[in-house]
Amino acid sequence: MMLTPDHFDSQSAELLRSGRPVLAGISGGRDSMALLSLLSGMQGCNLVACHVHHGLRPEADEEAQFVRQHASSLGIPCVWERADVRSMARAGGMSLEEAARHARQELFLKWSAAHPGALVALAHHRNDQQETALLHLCRGASGIHGMSPVSTWANGLTVVRPLLDFSREEITAYLAHHRIPWREDASNQSTEYTRNALRHEVIPRLDALFRRDTSLSFSRACRVENQIRTALSQALDSMNLTDPQGRxxxxxxxxxxxxxxxxxxxxxxxxxxxxxxxxxxxxxxxxxxxxxxxxxxxxxxxxxxxxxxxxxxxxxxxxxxxxxxxxxxxxxxx
Structure with missing residues (x-):
């Protein structure tokens, strides 16, 4: 089955076609380039490509230019900005990963001011979901929860993840079929990072042990867990536990x-x-x-x-x- 916007979950598709500005996070990597291509051909999707230059790798300048040029070739407006992630990490006592995530959310909030009612679209897929669930489980989080197809950041922005039901292999096949280029981040191969170690060492062993694509099982478990969390959140909302300032x-x-x-x-x-x-x-x-x-x-x-x-x-x-x-x-x- 070739990936198309018709295969997005109904909630994501409805939001993406609503006419609201869609700020798509485009790094230039495989997954985000597939997202850019899919959304650019989606009827009713008011798309803006958004790129954050983290300044952490020598290739970052070339990747920013690559994203801008590819978005231009599709007729898609592109905004981008540099973030001093290293300084943010030092100042806030955060890891580089945490600081980069914080920087991205701040910039999306800034960009949304110029696009009232904007949504954020991210390219997380089913294998990312499995990695996230394993990280949460092993770090001692409550439950085997992952990411939701639609969620809200603390800054109020609605986040849509339309690729969450699709595998890395399906995304790669889509790019190959449409001859869409992407940029490979060499650091993704380093098992010094926990997520990469799960991706390259732990999950292949799980797949071999159970003789199946275990990301499907994790995806189903996360879907059920998200349904439970949503029901619990709605029940807690009915108790009016927060004041008008959100405390x-x-x-x-x-x-x-x-x-x-x-x-x-x-x-x-x-x-x-x-x-x-x-x-x-x-x-x-x-x-x-x-x-x-x-x-x-x-x-x-x-x-x-x-x-x-x-x-x-x-x-x-x-x-x-x-x-x-x-x-x-x-x-x-x-």
Missing amino acids: LFLPKVNQLPAELRQCAVHDYLRRRNVPDLTEEAVLRVMNILDTGGPSRTSLPGGKLAVRKEKRLLVKDAPPINKGEQPPADTAGGI
Whole structure:
């Protein structure tokens, strides 16, 4: 079966055809070039190609030019910008991966200001979903959850992942059939990175052991888990646990049974776009709900959870100057 927009899930397809501006993240790699091609031929898709120059590799200049030229050949407008990811990582006490993700989200929010009502389209596929689920599972996250076809970032942007049901092999076949070029990031082959080690070493062993494409099983499991999480989020929404400023109102949360209280905190942190969310991080936040304990705790992605005036909020941690340590958990008010 050749990949076409007709095979996108119905929710993604409806949003992409709605006429709202679609800011497609295009790195120049295989998956994003397939996404650009598919969306450029999709009726009703108001497409803008968006490229972030991370400045981390010598090839970045050439890749930015490649994306601009290819978008131009399709008649698609293209916006791009450099991000000083290394400085962001140092200032926020983040890994380069976390800083790059943060930079991309900031730039998409900036670009959306010029395109009211914009959606973000990303090229994650089924194999990415399997890797994400394994990472969450092994890092101690709650459940075997992955990415949703449609989700919302903490900055309010709607994110669509129309390729999530398709494999890397199907995407490669699509590119070959249409003779679409792409750029290969050599760092994707390095097993020094956890995700790459899963991709090149762990998942092939799983496929061989079970004699099947295990990404299909993970995709189904993630779909069920996402349905459960959506139902839980809707139930929590009906309890009105947040105030008009989007802060978690602790007197209401503390009245919940212990298990549901932890679910409410996890759901809140997830909606606030805290990356790599583990059970350990959730439990640290649970510990600051009590007014007799610490009033803040650090979170992944250079963020802080803060208890203030009977509310819980998530904010960016202050920049870390050279030689300083990240802020420790503290007692008392902030």
